[in-house]
């Protein structure tokens with residue numbers, strides 16, 4: 001980062017940013033890409049590009065762009081969401097059921113947003129056959145398609161499909177360097193050259209035009225060069241942790257597909273498990289009152305894996321054992 005060649009990206013002459021954008025566009029099979037500070041900004045710029053005020057977006061339950069972006073789609077684009085399917089993933093039939101009839105008094109369905117992997121669903125990979133069927137329905141109804149691919153790296157490793165194949169059905173794709181790839185900051189939005197010209201203007205409106213951003217792009221380039229190859233390790237680590245936690249009575253561990261483990265703790269508040277894990281030196285999160293979420297990443301080394309899995313299982317066991325008889329406190 002310290003040695004990065006930099007310019008001024010607001011003038012679009014930062015060589016490191018431009019190199020990262022070009023490389024990412026190629027990886028995704030899109031004409032162009034735009035570096036943005038965060039995945040949230042990438043998603044919100046895409047929504048601004050595809051919609052008008054009063055429009056509706058079809059998305060899966062718990063979609064990040066609806067659930068975790070501070071109501072930005074309502075605030076900046078003036079749109080609302082219709083949720084398709086159950087649990088985050090959905091099918092072409094779910095999209096058909098969610099499309100509003102054309103009438104002046106109804107919201108206009110305009111965009112379908114797919115999240116792959118799906119965060120709240122526990123890092124589940126969106127089946128590509130469903131994506132293709134959804135895209136066909138969307139096209140037939142004149143709807144745009146956005147892929148929230150914050151963890152598309154993980155989806156690619158788990159499915160064995162190249163990033164470009166996963167991205168192909170979509171008009172725009174957002175992708176993060178700051179998650180499993182381990183860069184401190186940064187995401188991209190990719191799509192057609194025309195879409196990225198529009199996106200550049202929205203990026204500026206949202207305050208995402210950065211000057212010597214090459215220092216950040218350099219970290220993302222480093223992550224691409226050095227960290228992509230080890231994403232599979234995170235998936236193995238998640239499975240090891242899931243197996244250890246699955247042995248604890250009173251908790252339900254969801255099947256693991258990538259680097260996220262969701263554990264339901266019906267008998268104890270999730271916060272209690274989070275605190276018990278913290279006491280043993282492992283940081284995890286609560287994603288619902290009775291659900292904890294464990295995410296593996298490159299800072300969890302192979303040497304740390306065994307004791308981490310054991311610590312989490314013990315934390316879960318102790319928190320569950322301390323629960324009052326008959327269920328949640």
Ligand SMILES: Cc1ncc(COP(=O)(O)O)c(C=O)c1O
Nearest residue numbers: 038039040041064115119148150
């Ligand atoms: C699926 C998904 N999309 C978008 C984002 C937003 O990324 P950022 O935190 O960089 O805004 C996240 C963050 O966790 C995410 O999980």
